[in-house]
Amino acid sequence: MTAMMPQLVDWRKITVRLHPRPGTPSFQESHVGGPMLRMPGRAWPSCDEHPAEINGSLIPRPMVSVAQLYKQQFPEIPYPVDSDLLQIFWCPNDHFIEYTESSFEGPAVKIVWGDSSMGLGGYHSTAADIVDPLIDSYLVRPCGITPERVVEFPDVDELPADVRSMLEILDQxxxxxxxxxxxxxxxxxxxxWASWHSTDLLDLSCPDCDGPVTLLLKVDSNEWDSGSRRWRPVEDRDLEDEELQVAYAPTRVEVARAGELRIFCCRSNVHHRVVLDTQ
Structure with a gap:
């Protein structure tokens, strides 16, 4: 791309594709879904807005584990000082959140930073065993991951008008x-980079300081476009039937009508509230 369009050189970014695959990941490794490393003084996150019934009593609903990422494998993540572990949870029910320039409907997300050297062993959520309300497509199937770093270029909406015009000519x-x-x-x-294929470019900002945000994690319903082989891994191109479906939708998560959910964090303070968006 940069050989044909030198104007794109300064727009390159590295992203880390996770390539989740169903398995039995350990709390001692990075993974999607599954067990989390237990941190001292921290209970499993829960949601007060969607209580769950257990033995006739209502309790705050345990959230679902979404991802656990260690700094050793993901130095690109802006871990705060004295932290080398990022844990992401969400409530398996729809929430409605209003931001300054946008609104969100989907699972409410909780992120937790930690020092893995203080870990007390693994633990699990019981959310999948609790009666309704619960949206099955928000339950994340435990998966191991195979990180792959690739060069990305931005959505056309992110680019200056003159570069967009040149790209249109090149495309044709x-x-x-x-x-x-x-x-x-x-x-x-x-x-x-984040894609803006559903809404066009949004001016997202931190809800706590109004500062700029950066993409932390994208959760996708599918691993590639079913109409294109472009992002389909080479290792998966000869798969058929059930094996192909597992590779295409390994986590069984479906967000935003087979779309994607993006978690943005504040560039100046990762402890501020995250911004959520779907496309």
């Missing part, structure tokens, strides 16, 4: 399909 001349095949990577990923 070369048949590149920049927006869908050569810009933002599909699938679960850490960092990189």
């Amino acid at each position: 001349r070369e048949g590149l399909r920049y927006q869908y095949a050569l810009s933002v990577a599909r699938g679960w990923k850490v960092g990189g």
Whole structure:
């Protein structure tokens, strides 16, 4: 891309595709879904808005484990001082959140930073065993991950008008399909660019300080576009039937009508509230 469009050189970003695959990950490793490392003084996060009934009593609903990422594997994540572990949870029910420039409907997210050297062993949520209310497509199937770093280019809405115009000409001349095949990577990923294919570009900002935010994690319903082989891993291109479906939708998560959910964090203080968006 940069050989044909030198104007894109300064727009390159590295993103880390996670490539989740169903398995039995350990709390001692990075993974999607599954057990989390227990930190001293911290209970499993819960949601007061959607209580659960256990033995005739209502309790705050345990959240669902979404991802656990260690700094050793993901130095790109902006871990705070004295932290080397990021844990992400969400409530398996829809929440409605209003931001300054946008609104969100989907699972409410809780992020936890920690020092893994203080870990007390693994623990699990019981959310999947609790009666309704609960949205099955928000239950994350435990998966191991195989991180892969790739170069990304931004959504066309992020680019200056003159660069967009040149890309349109290049697309027509070369048949590149920049927006869908050569810009933002599909699938679960850490960092990189965000796609704005549903809403056009939104001016997101931190709800606590109004400062800029950066993409922390993208949760995708599918690992590649079913109409294109562009982001389909080479290792998966000969798969068929059930094996292909598992590779295509390994976590069984479906957000935003088979879309994607993005978690943005404040660039100046990762302890501020996250911003959530779906496309």
